[in-house]
Amino acid sequence: MTSFSCPLPIMKHTNVQLAHGSGGKLSADLIATMILPRFANLALNRLNDQAVLSLPPGRIAFSTDTYVVDPIFFPGGSIGELAINGTVNDVAMSGAMPLFLSVGLILEEGLAMETLHQILVAMEQAAAKAGVQVVTGDTKVVPRGKCDKIFINTSGLGVVPEGLDLDASRMRPGDRVIVSGTVGDHGLAVLTSREKLSFKTKIQSDTAALHGLVGLMLKESDQIRVLRDPTRGGVATSLNEFAATARLGIVVEEAAIPVHPAVRGACEVLGIDPLTVANEGKLLAVVAGADAARLLAVMQGHDLGREARIIGEVVDEHHGLVALRTGLGVKRILEMPVAEQLPRIC
């Protein structure tokens, strides 16, 4: 959890005004007082309309994500951590080392400066922990009722190791599917906090930056085919995307999938399949069968992979489809969810 030990800077207004997005003096105040102290670095400090960056040679991974999560604070994090970690992870799933982020804020007129500050501090801490720099940004303010408190876009840049090309099209029959830990934590944490559902055990979001784990994995095996962080749509969606791209089948062992008991309980009560629920600190890896056990062991040695499991296998059957083998030994098709089970989860 973020600690809010950093005091709110002294601002003339206790709430965000339309003029804070005008591009004039109040915009400059907001940036100088609230934002720059959080992310100060040479590129950002120049306050040009763009950052000029020297990147190590190599291909570049470029990703973008907009965060509209409701509520903006939830057990285990806030929209702030999510906006940093989510884009770091999207960059990292190419095998790239994330280096630089942009931040685009949309603020609702009237948002408490204190709330904005808490979110910016959470972003600062998440960026520092992930070792990425926020180098360019933009802040817009819309009238009351024209957005919901705050929306954040982050785009990310990283450098892809030479020769690495992770893509589901590289999957082969016999490959194993590994998940890095329990599934469904983030979605359930947001849902239960939004709907004020009370479950005995507090479910926490798993929001975390995964590029450290990815770096370790790439060192262990050069037979990793593809990585993905199963966010919206959950593990079911990512595996279906893999199968469709590879034109191969995937068989998943239901019993092997790690689910936190509190999440399992809540999902049963709510009639939700944890495989379709968003994660924000987990990854799926498809790896050659021969490397799977070694890779798993390395993952389990990392904080973010302690509960990693091999959950399935790539097969030359039911091409484009994912089959789930249940505890009873029955195989059923695991479909991509059609409709929105949990809107505004990230």
Added chain:
Amino acid sequence: MTSFSCPLPIMKHTNVQLAHGSGGKLSADLIATMILPRFANLALNRLNDQAVLSLPPGRIAFSTDTYVVDPIFFPGGSIGELAINGTVNDVAMSGAMPLFLSVGLILEEGLAMETLHQILVAMEQAAAKAGVQVVTGDTKVVPRGKCDKIFINTSGLGVVPEGLDLDASRMRPGDRVIVSGTVGDHGLAVLTSREKLSFKTKIQSDTAALHGLVGLMLKESDQIRVLRDPTRGGVATSLNEFAATARLGIVVEEAAIPVHPAVRGACEVLGIDPLTVANEGKLLAVVAGADAARLLAVMQGHDLGREARIIGEVVDEHHGLVALRTGLGVKRILEMPVAEQLPRIC
């Protein structure tokens, strides 16, 4: 103006549903049917969470901007052109050649597919005209009333020519300030269309991608100190930023500043200073005095610089301040606007 000759793809829903942002099947449908055909290219088509790009060697310019303009269609363009051209321009003001964009959409539940399509077609056409590729994206949907129709974030990447370092800190006394054309067009076009004000002459937004003009200028002079597109806050804000960074003064000749007669008239009626109004297809350049006339001539030979003028000079006086010499020969301080004159202009 954009022509909407491209027919709306056949979609099951005539309006955006929450499920179109779920990450599941309907999300995939929306992307495959509405978005991919607009921007298809090798990087985007892979539909990974990130694009892996090979950039020419050199430093990279990285910029982000979020567009929340109201109304989303206005004389001369729409939020679609704005979202492409605005970020292309932010990248180009470093002297970089813009190459790649990301697009993050926030859609309001219920938005007409037809409206979304018109905006995407406008983006497609603007990107094609600017010669940039949309290589990665993200689409979120929020419930009715939680945003205002559509917000768009774009982030941009470009490559900075070797040795080039445009920054206001490089300004010197005797440098000249050039504006590439009439000021205030965009802001007034949006304002008059929003407020349903009717003026005899239709005022059109100047939205345009400026990197072609910039390329020409950089070829003509290696003594360009800094470039900026005066968007929110207008010319007054950009010049004040220049003066503050350079710790020098700027004197601007009011009579030299090109203002379209219709914009001038509307500003007089509304009590607005056109120097504080947003532009979306104009740039300010500060250049060594010796190169100013030559640079101006080259700019006037380009479609987007026909009405370029030398409007002022950098002076070793009133450091950090901009003075405006009026028609009467009186000098007054030209301040950065404090408050929001025209909210949601971009």
